[in-house]
Each structure stands twice: as C-alpha cells, then as structure tokens.
Amino acid sequence: MARLALALDASTEDRLLPDLVEHGHTVVARLVGWRDVVESLEMLAPDVVVVGAGRGTLSAELLAACDDRGIRLVGVAANDAERAHAGALGVHELVDAEAEWAEFEALVHGGVAVPSRVGGAGDGAAPQAGVIAVWGAAGAPGRTTMAVNIAAELAGAGHRVALVDADPYGGSIAPVLGLLDEAPGFASACRLAGAGALDRAELERIAQRYSAPRASFDVFTGLVGPSRWPELSHERVTSVLATMREHFEYLVIDTGFSLERDEELTSDQFAPRRNAATFAALESADRVVAVGLADPVGLSRLLRGYDELGSLVDAERIDVVVNRVRQSALGIDAHAQVRQTLRRFAGITDAVLLPHDGRAADAAILGARTLRDAAGRAPLRAALRAYVLGSILPEPAPAPRRTLALPLLRRAAAG
Structure with a gap:
C-alpha cells in the first residue's frame, strides 16, 4: 500500500x-x-x-x-x-x-501507462528513433547502469523511450528496475518478428512500463538465462529494432559484452550465433556508448575492446565513457591519468568520465529505481544527465527574435 x-x-x-x-x-x-x-x-x-x-x-x-x-x-x-x-x-x-x-x-498503483509527453510519437506521427547501443567489455563495467539511466534522462527530457535488454548472456535490466522477468519481452518481440506478426499493438502488449513522475519509459526485458540465446537471431533482432524505430523517439539497447565471431561455428553457415544480437544492435545503432571501468584491469579491457569495436562501428559513432573514476584505484589526479591513458594508447581525446558514487548507485539498486528517481542530486546522476543533454540530445533551435512593430499610424506619421 x-x-x-x-x-x-x-x-x-x-x-x-x-x-x-x-x-x-x-x-x-x-x-x-x-x-x-x-x-x-x-x-x-x-x-x-x-x-x-x-x-x-x-x-x-x-x-x-x-x-x-x-x-x-x-x-x-x-x-x-x-x-x-x-x-x-x-x-x-x-x-x-x-x-x-x-x-x-x-x-x-501505476496501473495507467502515462506517456512521458503529450503529443509527439503517440499522436499519429511516425518518428524515426535514435538508436543508442550501450556496450562494454567483460567485467561488469556498468553497461546496464548506463543504459537504464540514459533511458531515464531521455524520458525525463520529454521523449518516448524504449529500453531494450538484448544481452544474450542473461539480462539484468528487469531486476535492476524491479520488473517481472518470467517472460522475456525482447525475445517475445523477436519471435513475433520472425512470424511477421510484430506491430504496435503487440509491442504495447509485451512491453513493461517503468513508471516515474514525468520520466516513464517502456522496457523490453531480457533473457532469464543464457539458454535461450538462439531466439535472438541477427535477422530477428534487426527486424524488431526497425519496427521499434517507427513507434519510439529513442531506443536504448543494453548489449552483450562479447564481440567474438563464434569461429567454431563458421563451418555451418546456418547455425545460430551466440553474439548475433550484439552485432545486430551495434549495426543498427546511430550511437554506440562504450563503457569501461576506471582501474588498470578495466581500462586494459576497454582499450582492447575498443580496437575490436572500431572494426565494426565507425569511430564517429562511438562515445567512450569511463565509469567509477576514483583516486583509490588510480592514485592522485585520477581523471588526468585516465585521459592520458586513453589518448596515448587509443587516440581517444573526448571521453566522458563518471565519478565513483557508491551511495547513489546503492540507493538506486536498493529501491529498484533509476538514479533520477533514487538520487536526483547525486554527482553520478548529474554527470550522466550532463552527458545525455550535451551529447545525445540535439541542441534546441534558437528562438526567433521578436521585433516590436510600430503601429501603422505612427509609422505613417514618422514618415
């Protein structure tokens, strides 16, 4: 109650x-x-x-x-x-x-799904969504945290957003947000797409709603376990994302970590690929957020993965985000050390650095809420919000200048 x-x-x-x-x-x-x-x-x-x-x-x-x-x-x-x-x-x-x-x-009780903005995507318009894929190397660098909170900030800015859990190794978005995960929504969408039956009504039926004041968004939950990964084929995932583009303004996709091509299966061209969903999401994305941890192991994994990622995605579409930057793991002036490492070994000069904020992250996990809802004033939430507003959302068009016109009689008298 x-x-x-x-x-x-x-x-x-x-x-x-x-x-x-x-x-x-x-x-x-x-x-x-x-x-x-x-x-x-x-x-x-x-x-x-x-x-x-x-x-x-x-x-x-x-x-x-x-x-x-x-x-x-x-x-x-x-x-x-x-x-x-x-x-x-x-x-x-x-x-x-x-x-x-x-x-x-x-x-x-949140039984009514309230759109995050009156008008826009739900009023007969057919927008083409911006697709944002969140990828990170092995070792839990914070992919899910980034995906969830990017979706929350986009929704808070007044956009119709879908958050997709496309990790073929087992989804984690549902428990992070306190949602039921008995029936994986994204796998259901893929099955419907394979049968040619995926439309707006079915998307609304299988989606779950994360409800928050003025920042609600739809969630397509991921696999309960890794055994069902063959359902997420490349063709189905590509088809589902194309359909979702027509009904949302932004898609945020939590992908898998592995970029291996499953070489042991290449002799069978028709065998399912474990990482097909990850490749499909990266290929469909307009922007890829590459997440790494700010410690020696995490940065090493990020740099190796970034090289592999660059062979799949144009560098112009990749944003590098380094999570949990802290002196306790890197020493004095941790921010400068991270930037120097990325610039020296990968030529990355414009990475986004997020502070280590365990209190805010714990509050969000404990309450099964986004950072926006659980710790709205926290440094981590502020940094994420600044990244979304400054890098992902387009800059608003400048307001037209208003000029005061003199009344007709006065202009005539002045002439």
Missing part, C-alpha cells in the same frame, strides 16, 4: 478519505499549500502526492521537487482553469475532483 501526502480542499479530502483508508493506504500528511508540501517531502518521504490543481497547491517548484525524489504526483482539477494550469506545467496524471476513488487508485 502507498504512503500519500494530501493537499486538497476540505470537501474533496473529506469525500476521498474513507475510500483511501479502506484501500489500505496511509496518509502521512494533510497540507495546505505547495510550499508546505515541498518542505515536507524530505521528512515524510511519501510515495504519492495528491494535490489540487490550483495555483495555491500546484507549482513548477513542487513538480521539480517530486521529480528529484522520484515521488509520483497526481493532480485534482475542479474546473477548466485548473486543468489548463496543470497542463501548462506538464502534469499528465490529472483526475477530476468529482471522480470516484477507483480512478485515483489506478494512478496510485
């Missing part, structure tokens, strides 16, 4: 309280204005904030505070003016003040 903080008018609150309690929820606070709510979030730690959509109880500051803490916000609108105010702020989870508790219950 959920912990709720309320900021509603008296009549609406009195009407909803009996049903709220009957469904087993706990009211942690009954507040008045949005400032009271913001000041109480840290101490009360509610799961959901239910507030009136008027200007006194709903504000951009409250939305930002809830987003930073991963708290869901549900607005309650009593009239058209309040609906317009909520819409202008970007609140999509909005309920009429006269609605029964059943409508609130669906939102409190």
